[in-house]
Amino acid sequence: MALITLRRNFYRLSDVWINRALAALKNQPINHVHKVVKEHLCPWFCSLQPEPFRVRFHHACCKKFHSENGNDLHPVGEPLFSQVHDWDRLEQNLKNEDEQIFYRRLNSFTSSEEVLSFISTLETLSDAMAAGALQRICEVGKKDDNQRLPKGILENSIFQALCFRFEHELSHLSNTSLVTVLQALILLSMDPQSSLLLNLVAECQNRLKRGGLEVHNLCILGESLIRLQGPSCVTLEPIIYQLQGEKLETFTPEDIVSLYRILQACTDKVDQHQIFLNKINNFSLSLVSSLSPKLISQMLTALVVLNQTQALPLVIKLGKYVERHIPQFTDEELVKVLEAFIYFGHSDRFFTKALEQHVAALCLTLDPEVVSKVMEYCGRKQILSKPIFNAVAETFVCQSEKFSPSQISELIEPFGKLNYLPPNASALFRKLENVLFTHFNYFPPKTLLKLLHSCSLIECHPVNFMAKIFSPFFLQRLQGEQSYLDRLNLAQLTQLFLTSVLECPFYKGPKLLPKYQVRSFITLCCSLETPMDFQLYQSVKTALIDLLGARLYFASKVLTPYCYTIDVEIKLDEDGFVLPFTVDEDVHKRVALCIDGPKRFCSNSTHLLGREAIKQRHLRLLGYQVVQIPYHEIEMLKSRLEVVKYLQRKLFSQNTGVHW
Template sequence: MKSIACISSSVRAACHHTSSACFPLNRALTMCTPVGRCSKEDLSTRTVVAQQPCVTAAVPVRTFHGTRVNTAVVHQVSAAHFPKPGPLLPRKKDDELTLCQFSRPVPMDKTSSPVPHMSPYSPFIKPKGSEAAPVNANVLRLRNEYLDCVGFAVEEDTLSPGEAARVYSLLALCYDAASQQQALMLSTLNRRTQRLVHRLKASQVSNILQALSKLPQREAISLVLRLSNRASRVFKAFSDDEVIKVLSALAIMGQHDEEMLAAMEKHLPGRLGKCDPELISTVMEYCLQMRCRSEPIFEAVAENFVCNAERHSTLQIAKQIVAMGRLNYLPQCSSHMFKKLESILSTRFSHFQPRSLIEVLHACIHLERFPLNYMSRVFSPHFLQRLQAQGEPLDKNALGQLTQLHLSTSLECTHYWGPRLPYFFHVKKFYTVDQAFETPMESLLYKRVKGPLTQLLGGNVYSTKVSTHCGYTIDVEICLDENGYILPLSEWDHTYRRMALFLDGENRFCNNTHHLLGKEATKRRHVRRMGYEVVQIPYFEFEKLRSQEEQVQYLHNKIFPTIFKFNHTCSTRDSSETLIG
């Protein structure tokens, strides 16, 4: 069996992320001889390290010295004459470099000016907007042979946990989706790594998860679940950067479990005061994407915001406030938190990107905190021009957020007399593909409610998916006359009062809780202010009912007290008018 130490050192060099990406191509052929063992004959050689796109022309190409190789292989590779390479391809700017490719140099003309000595394998850097530099066939062959050796070790199941982590990093750098060989190697590596998960260290878990987020994951679901479980067990040992890697990878793969949340709730609150602010914003982004409304985490973030918000960037501040608003969480220190936010907005208003600023203000209205001091600035022609001058046309989400801010001022803040949003910025409907403002009614829940509701009302005297003049969608609408009686569809022209039934499925609530999402809470408030009698039928209450008789009685207890309340209000108004007369 070949020595794994050779593969380990080669993969380590190939997957080195901190300052360079290295492919030691000469050394790739030396990992095993035809009989499967490393040769004892050594020869010193060099491997060029291609810097990441952030390097500049002034930085010299670094080399690794003293690398051991197989003598016979070196003679084969060095049989052809390698002249000195030409200069790097021209480029525009250092921040426009987008690709590093490896290639053997093209023979130079003897009349060419001399250039500094470099290794036979020189990087060709592709500037943005230029044609890709051709990759030499010999280099591709050497790279494939290198991957063959790594694949042989994976197939033989001789990798240690650390070597497995480095192989994942290597595949994340050079994975070719069209290569069946690499796909087979990745599938085998996934199966082998599942048996090593319990031995992985914290840094190895974060590296593998980060690599898997860049690789095909269809066949790695079981591995991701085990890695997530392992991450929850070693969470305390993660550094700030490793926590960011783990949560970012899990968010990309859509993975969430209760053990990870429990580990975060146990270990994160105590380290937020000393950690990198980017970690806090990453945690809040993960909670938002997974709809995790965690009281310990959110309370700790709010307290840290009150104490340390000045050292956070405007984008980090926006991520924290947006997560709390959209998950409908009002912390206990909310008064201090919003005072701090108001102070930051007053001093750093111009530092916020227009889109980020709108998202912050929009999140505030979910928590019934109305930023009236800044509405006049947001609705001003100058700010709207800034918003449009960012190079992209206003998308429906930005217009929807502006429209909801406008509705909050007109429906909930009647004492506001400042500027209003121009009508041509209003959206006609809040429904969007990404469900940013309202979640559509679940068809399965409606089918379960439809029969008992029809039996209770004595027929199909209601309408579904009704659009209001403000753009919201009502799940089920029932119309009443001035005496409080339910009107059939044919007599809806005589409607005096409307009732809105919201069939709230699981997607309208935070994960594993009975708290509505911020967008749904705001929708209920606005619909109620528009004159509707609002009745909520949550899934977790209706699913407990087994027989249709219980379901009918449940709907009766929900709907008719609202009608009786309306009748009582009407009769009181009539009697007061009689006394006045």
């Protein structure tokens, strides 16, 4: 093991003191040695430790001290005691405890200056300790997210001594020390063409070719080379090949996640490594319980980047452990977790409960990106969590200036999508209106349209902005460089225009030109209406035929002149008689049956979604008699006859004179 001398003019004990101490040790039994050593010899830490602790004798250092001073009381390599085996065991125990103390002290420092000051007091450092010290300098030395160390640290003589010795004693470094030094220097964004880095990489490549690197070292080397040379690094393939030949049982959880990160950088070769990925995914199931929050976040991120949609069992198991660690995640890690759950479509009521507690307690201190991502997750999974929504609404009212336009859009949209007004709705939308007035031009056109459309779903109509979004200037911005407007955007514009006509008759501004209006709100990509549930429709259709006497008396999937599609339409004349659906004359009333399946409600709820609520609201304003047939009421009926009686009550309870 290479020993790096940092200060050659270190404080030296007198020869007399050394002789006296060794003579005393000679005459003591072996079980008394440890006590004497603790009381008299302090080569490293006694002057540094703020409180008393047990001192350890470093035999290797003592041998070097003797040889440097020409004191041959005991020749190098000759045992001081007759019990050679006992002494070697004692020496190893003392060395291990010295290292433990060293690393404890090292991890307690919060600045590079403290680390350098600490190691400057040491006579010698093993290569592992020196590498650990360099790594700690890198961890704590960055200021304000700057990847480079301050100039004062780079010019520090101790830091330069570390780098100098690493460069000139590469062949003596252990594998772990070698890759640790390489990793630390790359994290500091050192010049890739510097002689130190080039020599480190060359030495690593030589040892890789000889097959002498262990699993952990291979993982560190792989990630370091990706950071230094990019995913196209030619050395990466041999590293992955060697890792494929290792037994996964020998990998630690940290190594498995590191392996995911290496493969994550090679997304263009996912198909090539898919068999290996399948093995890793299956093996990782057994490691989930031992992963830290940071590792869970990194594993989920890698699964997303690698598009491991077939690894849903692993995602589900990770989700069960995520809920336990939510308070321990950093804001950035929690964002990654939420992005992964959105990507894989995963949701869990226990995770939602833990998220509610976390957001409700810390919402005012959470990063805006976390707040908006939580709302995006709720919106995507249609989870109406009133504790989350209320806390987020309060946060936006108090701290709206912290949110970017895209974050504001992600924050507000779920309120409209899930048809929910928080207790402070008036303050929330007044604050939103002020933000839009002040920063209107900073919002991307599509983001702005989506935001205003969401407000209209819950009857918070953006009347003060309708003139702007119906103007040719805005429509041109919305179109951008494309030759046509996106169909979803046209549908949103059309519904906003319909809202201005039906719900805001006082609006007298510009109208939306017919060429920008759609004929139907059902689109192939993202519809403004939820398609009818087929099985639920079949149950209702059969009962309607029994009730009305023939299929002739109702129509299905009727497209109205107002862009909405009615699930089932029934026509009545002035006397309340049901007319055949083919008749257009003498129609006095139209009944619109909304056959609402589970997808028209918030998740695990009977709360109607915003797009269905606005549809039913508009149909009523257009003169339809809207009859809602929700799935949860139909599911309670046990027979066909019960369904018929249920529909009779729904359709004709207020028209006792009706005949069919």
